[in-house]
Amino acid sequence: DLRLNYYSESCPRAEEIVKEEVIKLYKKHGNTAVSWVRNLFHDCMVKSCDASLLLETANSIVSEKTSQRSFGMRNFKYVNTIKEALESECPMTVSCADVVALSARDGVVMLGGPSMSMRTGRRDSWESHSAVIEDFIPNHNDTMPLVLSRFQSIGIDAEGVVALMGAHSVGRVHCVNLVHRLYPEIDPTLDPEYAEYLRGRCPSPEPDPTAVEYARNDRETPMIIDNMYYKHLLNHKGLLLVDQQLVSDPTTSPFIEKMASDNGYFHDQFSRALLLLSENNPLIDDEGEIRKDCRFVNTGSG
Numbered sequence: 001d002l003r004l005n006y007y008s009e010s011c012p013r014a015e016e017i018v019k020e021e022v023i024k025l026y027k028k029h030g031n032t033a034v035s036w037v038r039n040l041f042h043d044c045m046v047k048s049c050d051a052s053l054l055l056e057t058a059n060s061i062v063s064e065k066t067s068q069r070s071f072g073m074r075n076f077k078y079v080n081t082i083k084e085a086l087e088s089e090c091p092m093t094v095s096c097a098d099v100v101a102l103s104a105r106d107g108v109v110m111l112g113g114p115s116m117s118m119r120t121g122r123r124d125s126w127e128s129h130s131a132v133i134e135d136f137i138p139n140h141n142d143t144m145p146l147v148l149s150r151f152q153s154i155g156i157d158a159e160g161v162v163a164l165m166g167a168h169s170v171g172r173v174h175c176v177n178l179v180h181r182l183y184p185e186i187d188p189t190l191d192p193e194y195a196e197y198l199r200g201r202c203p204s205p206e207p208d209p210t211a212v213e214y215a216r217n218d219r220e221t222p223m224i225i226d227n228m229y230y231k232h233l234l235n236h237k238g239l240l241l242v243d244q245q246l247v248s249d250p251t252t253s254p255f256i257e258k259m260a261s262d263n264g265y266f267h268d269q270f271s272r273a274l275l276l277l278s279e280n281n282p283l284i285d286d287e288g289e290i291r292k293d294c295r296f297v298n299t300g301s302g
C-alpha cells in the first residue's frame, strides 16, 4: 500500500531531494512548479498515478505527450533533473510516479498553495495509455456534467472538482484554446473589456498552434495558487469554457462564491482533492517497476 514516508529506510532523503530540486528549478524557471501541478492531473487522471505520462514514443509505446489533450505541457526535461538527483543517491529506488506526486506537492508550496503530507510507494507503468486519454481527461469545451462524471469516476466530488480547477489560477492558455470564444463574435458570457484584452493577446482567429501566443490564466496573481481564479469567474473572466461553466452549472456554482470569499476554505478543499487525485489507482507492491529513466521502461521489462 501507499504510506507516509515509504522511503524512510530505502532512501531516507528521497522527499528532501525532490524538494531541493523543485526549489532549485523554481528559482531558475518559475513555471516548472506550474508544470508539476498539471503533470499530476494528466498522469493520475489517466487510469493511474503510474508515470505513464512521462514515457516517450519508443518501440511499441506511443507517448501520452503526443495527445491533443497534452497540448501546451512543458518542462518535461526537468523531471529528469529531479530523477537524476534521486538516482545518484539511491539508484533504482524512487519511482517516477512518486516523483510526479511529490514534485506536484512541492510545486504547490512554491506557488503559495497549501502544504500537504503525501503518501508514497507508487510504482511505474510498463505502458502508455495514449489510446484512451480522451476517455479520462476532459476537453476545454466539454460540458460540466461530463467533466463532473469524469472526476466522480475516480472518487472526486463536485466540491473537489471546483477546488482542483483552481489550479487554473496559475499558468497560461494558448490562443488555440481561446479563439472560439473571441471570434467571429465575442462569447456573451465573457466580460467585454476582458474579451478585448484577449483579442489583443490573440489577434488572429486562426492562430498558428506552434506560435507562442497565449494569455495568462490569472492576470493578477499569475504565479500564486489562490482564490483569485474564483473572483475572476464571478466577474465573467474565466478563460476556458470549462472554467466559465463552473459558475453557470447549478451543481458547481454554490462552491464558487464560497471559494471566492475564503482562500483558506479553497486551500483546504484543494489539498483534499489533490490528495485524492494523487492516490488514484496506483500500482503498488510488485506491480510495474521502478524506472531508471522516467522516459523509458527498463530494458528487459514490459
Ligand code: HEM
Pocket (backbone or CB within 6 Å): 034, 035, 037, 038, 041, 071, 072, 073, 074, 138, 139, 140, 141, 147, 164, 165, 167, 168, 170, 171, 172, 173, 174, 175, 177, 240, 242
Ligand atoms: C476539466 C478539466 C480541465 C481541463 C479541460 C483543462 C484544460 C486545460 C487547458 C486547455 C490548458 C491550457 C493549455 C495550453 O493552451 O497551453 C490548461 C492549463 C493548465 N491546467 Fe488544466 N484543465 C483541467 C483541469 C486541471 C486540473 C484538475 C489541474 C490541476 C490540478 C490543471 C492544471 C493546469 C495547469 C497548472 C495549467 C497551466 C499549464 C502551464 O502554464 O504550463 N488543470 N488546462
Ligand SMILES: [Ca+2]
Pocket (backbone or CB within 6 Å): 042, 043, 044, 045, 046, 047, 048, 049, 050, 051, 052, 053
Ligand atoms: Ca497515468
Ligand SMILES: [Ca+2]
Pocket (backbone or CB within 6 Å): 169, 170, 218, 220, 221, 222, 223, 224, 225, 226, 228, 229
Ligand atoms: Ca492566482
